[in-house]
Amino acid sequence: MGFADSEQQLHDQAIAEVGSDDFGDPAYLEGFRVLLNAYDSESKLNDYGRHDSLQKLQILLQRRLRAEQFLTANPQVLQQEIRRPIIICGLVRTGSTALHYLMGQDPGMQNLQYWLGNSPQPRPPRDQWAAHPDFQASEAELNAMYEADPSLKAMHFMMADGPEECRHLLAQSFTDDGFEVNASIPSYSQWYEEADLEFAYRQHKHLIQIIGSRDLEKRWLFKYPVHLRHLPSLFKVYPDACVVWTHRDPAQVLPSYCSLMAGFRAIFEDDTNPRDMSDRQLELWARGADRALAFRQQCAPGQFYDLQFEDFMADPMTAIASIYRYFDQPLSDEAQSRMRTWSGKNRQHKHGKHSYSADIGVSVEAIHERFGNYMRALNVRAE
Secondary structure, rough: OOOHHHHHHHHHHHHHHOOOOOOOOHHHHHOOOHHHHHHHOOOOOOOHHHHHHHHHHHHHHHHHHHHHHHHHHHHHHHOOOOOOOEEEEEOOOHHHHHHHHOOOOOOOOOOOEEEEEEEOOOOOOOOOOOOOOHHHHHHHHHHHHHHHOOOOHHOOOOOOOEOOHHHHHHHHHOHHHHHHHHOOOOHHHHHHOOOOOOHHHHHHHHHHHHOOOOOOOOOOEEEHHHHHHHHHHHHOOOOOOOEEEEEOOHHHHHHEEEEEEEEHHHHHHHOOHHHHHHHHHHHHHHHHHHHHHHOOOOHHHHEEEEEEEHHHOHHHHHHHHHHHHHHOOOOHHHHHHHHHHHHHOOOOOOOOOOOOOOOOOOOOOHHOOOOOHHHHHHOOOOO
């Protein structure tokens, strides 16, 4: 049975598992169906890739059902305000993960932990996490992934209790970069790039309201590079967003990211085309940067903070202090102490160095030319 032919079965299985048939806003169905058809007509999924993709679709549908169950029982959660969230985004591989982990040590803010991204629910007290079945499931998932390919640790290390990207929440609406990372599905990629994703960010907000319902006074910290490509949709839901835009020479960024992407895709597809992948990513991120620049002109100047990679790497704490001042966020002594402790225990390359070829079939000059508008506008220097 093809993916598209499995649509009803996937929904029926989720309903049987959760005991509810309310999936919320049906807007998710458009992307869901584009994705199913792309899997059928374009992907080169191997047996594991096919099995894993079907399983993930099933799990995401279950998560939608559970979220709606919670909101139906607790409608007051939707009245919570998410005020001036700090949102880290930018080109991939620009130091945003390190920045996210450092800022995520601040007890005065709240962020999305990996396990709660997987299983959205009101955040329990920290000392209860280790015994929670959902936390244990996320730990097992990450351990299995790194055991299958230890090199992934050096590429992108994640922990069940660590700050995590918004991808898990957006995936509930079938609007996530991860689908196109794991499979060759250009029609879905085109839809995902061009669609108005307000509905997906609305679902994102609902899930954030659930997770933070016990920490109402704490400001939110989000991170996902791909937010850069969907700022108009994001700002419809979070109009007072405070964006930290991380920058680095795209000629340094793309080879690293294409290597990371190839590593993940090789798990799901046996027949990969690195050059095609590189060409697509070059255009995708260049268009995204250009569109983000254009959108930024419509926003209040104080809503964007630019962080250059070399400045952050040279003095992370000074960079973070500057971000906090810019967005009126108090930086306590305790927060600074926790950040320094984390930094001391997690030096660069702690989990190995991500080795990759700088040759992706596109010259440095061509990359700089394609990203020229972005580099000139925001003073992004060539390395």
